[in-house]
Amino acid sequence: MNGTSRAAFARVCLLFLTAVxxxxxxxxxxxxxxxxxxxxxxxxxxxxxxxxxxxxxxxxxxxxxxxxxxxxxxxxxxxxxxxxxxxxxxxxxxxxxxxxxxxxxxxxxxxxxxxxxxxxxxxxxxxxxxxxxxxxxxxxxxxxxxxxxxxxxxxxxxxxxTKSRTEIALLEKAIQITMKAQQAAAREIAPGAWEYEVEAALEFEFRHNGAERPAFPSIVGSGPFSTILHYNENTRRMESGDTVVVDIGAEYGGYAADVTRTYPVSGKFSPRQREIYQIVLDAQKAAMAKVKPGVTISEIHQASKSYIESKGYGKYFIHGTSHHIGLEVHDVGATTRPLEANMVITVEPGIYIPEEKLGVRIEDDVLVTSTGYRLLSTFPKEIDEIDALVQKRK
Ligand SMILES: [Mn+2]
Incomplete structure (x- = not known):
């Protein structure tokens, strides 16, 4: 190797190291x-x-x-x-x-x-x-x-x-990591465990899997706090009979996931909790069925809202159903703009009944496609599946 090529080689190495x-x-x-x-x-x-x-x-x-x-x-x-x-x-x-x-x-x-x-x-x-x-x-x-x-x-x-193919790939990674974190959260939930222990378990998965940070403060809200939308103190001790709302998102490559599941602390939803949970789940399915190009976020919201109203719980559904995700968890842009292929939004109805200390929210991330949508957060959400996830506790 002569001097010139040695210098060139060193330069390439330096560039490589610098880039890394x-x-x-x-x-x-x-x-x-x-x-x-x-x-x-x-x-x-x-x-x-x-x-x-x-x-x-x-x-x-x-x-x-x-x-x-x-x-x-x-x-x-x-x-x-x-x-x-x-x-x-x-x-x-x-x-x-x-x-x-x-x-x-x-x-x-x-x-x-x-x-x-x-x-x-x-x-x-x-x-x-x-x-x-x-x-x-x-x-x-x-x-x-x-x-x-x-x-x-x-x-x-x-x-x-609207997201590029490579942005969608980063979002999918953020969502994959968030699903691992949901699984870790479910395994940590038990009567007598603290909300912050669940937070620690799930945030360990974030970082352990290469996420930069939580995209927003992790919400682990049990019992009365399951009805508080942006509760993030996570300082309560969970009791058998509570539901616990786990609303979390990893940030990967700058992109934010946002996935919520609601779990029974005991490992089995009570009949009353099942009733409310099923309404929220069916409302989510009704809203998701609407997702396709040309539809507005307000029309998607209308689908879940009217379903929840038809079951008599309209006044307990107090937030919107969808927002864009991307470099920010509540991503930028006009919310009135009709959906287009390659937009990524959440679908997240909920019912919150403070007098019963009962809150349920189910949130998934979907990619709008030319014909409809593709579910990105393929994490279990049927009642029996959720029960089983908590029963696998450590
Ligand atoms: Mn959200």
């Missing part, structure tokens, strides 16, 4: 992010867009601003995306901070501007942040306006509502 250490979470191919920027430029033609990465905060796990991540796949602080949608074809620049070797003793290695950064990010031009002002002045000369996140947010949200 900088992007520990699973990402989509760089061409995906580029295609999104092109679609966005098409929507904001004639304007210039400036998007900034989330700032770094000490002692806080860094999380990139979601729109910035959606468009760049870049998960370091201090970066700026400049999209010039005046030029044809559009021009794009990523500005990132210069490396500060002294700080990297604390922060670990960061990516600096230059040709390696261009390869790792898929941007033709990765420049130092110090060149941002001058570049912006130049590209905005011919622009109608310079947009920030505020002006472009609804256009980005529109794009975010």
């Amino acid at each position: 250490s900088l992007f520990a979470i699973e990402k989509e191919p760089l061409t995906e992010y580029r295609a999104r920027r092109e679609r966005l430029a098409e929507r904001i033609k004639g304007n210039v867009l400036v998007l900034r990465a989330a700032p770094d905060q000490e002692l806080t796990e860094y999380q990139q601003e979601r729109n910035f991540y959606y468009l760049t796949g870049f998960d370091q602080p201090g970066a700026i995306l400049l999209l010039d949608a005046v030029s044809e074809p559009m021009q794009e620049f990523l500005f990132i901070p210069e490396r500060k070797p002294a700080e990297e003793r604390w922060t670990g290695e960061k990516l600096g501007p230059g040709p390696d950064a261009a390869r790792v990010t898929g941007f033709a031009k990765v420049l130092p942040v110090s060149e941002f002002d001058a570049t912006l002045r130049k590209v905005s000369e011919r622009a109608k306006a310079t947009y920030g996140l505020k002006e472009a947010e609804s256009d980005i949200a529109y794009l975010r509502q």
Whole structure:
């Protein structure tokens, strides 16, 4: 091996190591992010867009601003995306901070501007942040306006509502992990066990299976707390005779799952609990049957709502039936927009009767297809299956 090829080899190794250490979470191919920027430029033609990465905060796990991540796949602080949608074809620049070797003793290695950064990010031009002002002045000369996140947010949200094949793959992984966590939760549920023990068991599965974090605070609500929608203290000791609502979602590759099951603490639903559970389950099935392109979330809600009303429990169903999921658990975009193939939504009716300390919610994630939907969270939910899951307790 001669000197030149040795240097080239070392460079390839360094690039490989850099890529691995900088992007520990699973990402989509760089061409995906580029295609999104092109679609966005098409929507904001004639304007210039400036998007900034989330700032770094000490002692806080860094999380990139979601729109910035959606468009760049870049998960370091201090970066700026400049999209010039005046030029044809559009021009794009990523500005990132210069490396500060002294700080990297604390922060670990960061990516600096230059040709390696261009390869790792898929941007033709990765420049130092110090060149941002001058570049912006130049590209905005011919622009109608310079947009920030505020002006472009609804256009980005529109794009975010339909998922690419690779986004769906990440969502499916998040959901698979969440199903493992539901199983772990069921096995931990027992009379005398604490809600936080269930939380610990399920969140262990998240991280153990490569999820970054819970996508939202895990809800383990038993007895009276099964009727509180966003209860997440998880500090009650469960009693035989309670139902317990476990509403959880892993975040994987930035994407959020959201799956709820309701379990009997004793390992067997009482006749009254079975009655309510079956109504919620049938309401969910009625709502799911509606899911297909062209239908609105409000029409899906109407299906589960009218079913629950027909059984006399309308006033105990106090929330909506569906929301989009994606980079956020309550994902962005107009909720009035009719469904299209490759959108991913939840279907989650519930009945909450505080005077009986009885709450039941069942939530699944479905992918809208050209003809209907595909259930992504294929976790058991029939009454006997749920009983059996709790009976497999440790
Ligand atoms: Mn939900």
